Amino acid sequence: MQEDLFKRLVSHCKEYGFIYPSSEVYDGLNGVYDYGPMGVELKNNIKEYWWRAMVQMHENITGLDSAIFMHPLIWKASGHVDAFNDPLVDNKDSKKRFRADVLIETEIDKLIAKADKEVEKAAKRFGDAFDEKMYRETNPRVLEYTQKAEAVEKRLANAMKANDMADLKAIIDELEITEPDTGSRNWTEVRQFNLMFSTQMSNTGDDGKLYLRPETAQGIFVNFLNVQKTTRQKIPFGIAQIGKAFRNEIVARQFIFRMREFEQMEMQYFVRPGTEMEWYNKWKERRMAWHRAITPAEKLRFKDHDNLAHYANAAVDIQFEFPFGFKELEGIHSRTDFDLSSHSQLSGKKMQFFDPELNEHYTPYVVETSVGCDRMFLSVISNSLIEETVPDAQGEDSSRTVLKIAPALAPVKCAVLPLLKNKEELVGKAREVYDKLKFHFLCQYDEKDAVGRRYRRQDAIGTPYCVTIDFETLENDTVTIRERDSMQQERVAISEVARIVAEKTDLRKLLEQIDVAL
RNA sequence: GCGGUGGUAACUCAGUUGGUAGAGUGUCAGCCUUCCAAGCUGAAUGUCGCGAGUUCGAAUCUCGUCCGCCGCUCCA
Numbered sequence: 001m002q003e004d005l006f007k008r009l010v011s012h013c014k015e016y017g018f019i020y021p022s023s024e025v026y027d028g029l030n031g032v033y034d035y036g037p038m039g040v041e042l043k044n045n046i047k048e049y050w051w052r053a054m055v056q057m058h059e060n061i062t063g064l065d066s067a068i069f070m071h072p073l074i075w076k077a078s079g080h081v082d083a084f085n086d087p088l089v090d091n092k093d094s095k096k097r098f099r100a101d102v103l104i105e106t107e108i109d110k111l112i113a114k115a116d117k118e119v120e121k122a123a124k125r126f127g128d129a130f131d132e133k134m135y136r137e138t139n140p141r142v143l144e145y146t147q148k149a150e151a152v153e154k155r156l157a158n159a160m161k162a163n164d165m166a167d168l169k170a171i172i173d174e175l176e177i178t179e180p181d182t183g184s185r186n187w188t189e190v191r192q193f194n195l196m197f198s199t200q201m202s203n204t205g206d207d208g209k210l211y212l213r214p215e216t217a218q219g220i221f222v223n224f225l226n227v228q229k230t231t232r233q234k235i236p237f238g239i240a241q242i243g244k245a246f247r248n249e250i251v252a253r254q255f256i257f258r259m260r261e262f263e264q265m266e267m268q269y270f271v272r273p274g275t276e277m278e279w280y281n282k283w284k285e286r287r288m289a290w291h292r293a294i295t296p297a298e299k300l301r302f303k304d305h306d307n308l309a310h311y312a313n314a315a316v317d318i319q320f321e322f323p324f325g326f327k328e329l330e331g332i333h334s335r336t337d338f339d340l341s342s343h344s345q346l347s348g349k350k351m352q353f354f355d356p357e358l359n360e361h362y363t364p365y366v367v368e369t370s371v372g373c374d375r376m377f378l379s380v381i382s383n384s385l386i387e388e389t390v391p392d393a394q395g396e397d398s399s400r401t402v403l404k405i406a407p408a409l410a411p412v413k414c415a416v417l418p419l420l421k422n423k424e425e426l427v428g429k430a431r432e433v434y435d436k437l438k439f440h441f442l443c444q445y446d447e448k449d450a451v452g453r454r455y456r457r458q459d460a461i462g463t464p465y466c467v468t469i470d471f472e473t474l475e476n477d478t479v480t481i482r483e484r485d486s487m488q489q490e491r492v493a494i495s496e497v498a499r500i501v502a503e504k505t506d507l508r509k510l511l512e513q514i515d516v517a518l
Numbered sequence: 519g520c521g522g523u524g525g526u527a528a529c530u531c532a533g534u535u536g537g538u539a540g541a542g543u544g545u546c547a548g549c550c551u552u553c554c555a556a557g558c559u560g561a562a563u564g565u566c567g568c569g570a571g572u573u574c575g576a577a578u579c580u581c582g583u584c585c586g587c588c589g590c591u592c593c594a
Contacts, residue, residue: 007530027585028584090520090591097592098591195593250593251592253587305594309594311594315594328593368594370594392556393555423552448546450551451551451552459554459555470553472552487554
């Protein structure tokens with residue numbers, strides 16, 4: 001059922017020009033997609049909704065568009081060089097994949113557990129007279145376990161540091177590590193997976209290796225002082241950015257949910273240390289309000305992180321119920337001063353703020369909100385693509401496919417339709433109306449097929465309004481305006497159409513909703 | 519990467535024991551039509567994922583390869 005819905009969604013996106021597989025004539029490229037004529041409109045509208053909600057609506061948030069290429073040390077400072085590397089190994093019998101370092105660490109834990117068990121047994125045997133420290137230092141069996149654990153730990157650390165995959169494999173073989181479920185020791189070679197794409201810049205010395213940014217956030221951090229000084233912002237203030245990021249995912253799956261090239265909409269909010277939880281909670285609510293303005297509340301939820309990333313002291317996801325279950329749409333993280341401090345340390349540049357109220361310098365704490373633009377796109381499509389039954393001309397049941405998208409996000413705002421194609425007066429008049437409306441918003445003119453079919457075509461791409469030019473138009477300059485969801489029509493003066501459609505498709509309506517929800 | 523499964527028109531799919539490809543929808547042109555898809559006439563569109571092999575002959579059988587989907591794994 002859900003799977004069918006997802007398949008339908010993917011076909012619909014292709015068929016109506018929202019999303020195409022990338023490089024399709026060359027059989028496609030895994031995990032990469034292109035946005036088609038309707039897709040780019042919708043995506044731009046989502047971005048604009050976000051931008052205005054963040055930048056326009058907050059006088060202390062400014063925008064930024066930093067480059068994708070950045071100094072390689074940035075990724076050292078951010079922790080990506082170390083944390084974005086995974087050594088993976090497959091078990092040939094069970095066909096399961098494991099992180100090699102995790103396997104070895106589990107084995108180390110087992111050794112330590114064995115030593116502890118020996119100590120425990122001895123403690124029982126000797127009773128009150130037991131000297132644990134002495135026993136640990138002298139008992140040959142305990143010593144063997146602990147020394148081995150330490151040796152392996154050291155070797156693991158060295159191998160990880162040196163990216164020595166062969167040695168990781170050697171450790172697995174020497175320790176005779178088995179697959180947890182099947183006990184198989186039939187392992188493949190250990191392979192390194194680096195989640196960052198790299199490329200080459202010819203004249204930077206060394207080997208000129210550069211990474212394609214795996215997140216947009218760092219562009220904001222390294223510009224923190226530039227922005228703060230040139231915009232005369234005081235803490236708290238935020239910097240917002242929309243841009244592409246790249247991750248070499250081991251597997252990119254689920255359509256545009258996990259792509260190797262994707263777009264993020266991120267805002268970093270710089271706050272006084274100690275106030276971060278207060279802002280974290282405020283931003284949780286604000287961001288949820290932003291989502292709720294365009295998505296039914298029951299399809300959204302918060303999900304706290306079980307494991308915090310290396311930089312965070314609090315983290316929550318806003319999840320959306322996709323056809324394949326509740327999944328992350330946006331992350332809200334309290335990143336502490338990890339990034340600014342780290343860049344300060346590595347670059348040698350002080351990245352602090354002088355707080356005139358406290359009369360002191362400090363490194364600001366950061367609360368981050370980060371939405372996946374493509375995931376937003378997918379969520380918008382998946383909660384608005386509807387197949388419904390409506391009466392046809394004879395009053396019989398007929399089905400229609402309609403994209404019940406928020407009018408402000410719709411790719412095309414208004415379609416202009418002459419009632420009949422073979423009446424020159426209607427066609428001419430319709431052209432006139434179209435030529436006026438095109439100054440206000442994206443419109444489509446369509447005269448092909450019966451008007452009912454044209455309505456359905458517009459429904460399929462989510463056009464909120466259809467204006468039809470009929471014989472009465474020729475007499476009194478009025479048209480019918482048909483609303484997508486209700487299919488109700490109203491007769492209005494041509495001179496009013498632009499105002500009506502603009503009013504109802506203006507982002508302002510959404511922004512006002514969010515403001516009320518705060 | 520491994521396993522499962524699939525790849526035929528823009529979309530959804532059919533294609534018999536091997537005989538040079540079809541349907542529905544869509545698209546285009548024309549007709550009809552005074553407001554909610556599926557009225558009439560006509561047309562275009564496929565290297566049957568790609569390559570090789572078997573065969574007189576391959577969408578169909580065999581091998582290889584590429585790509586998709588699902589699972590394992592990963593997911594700031």
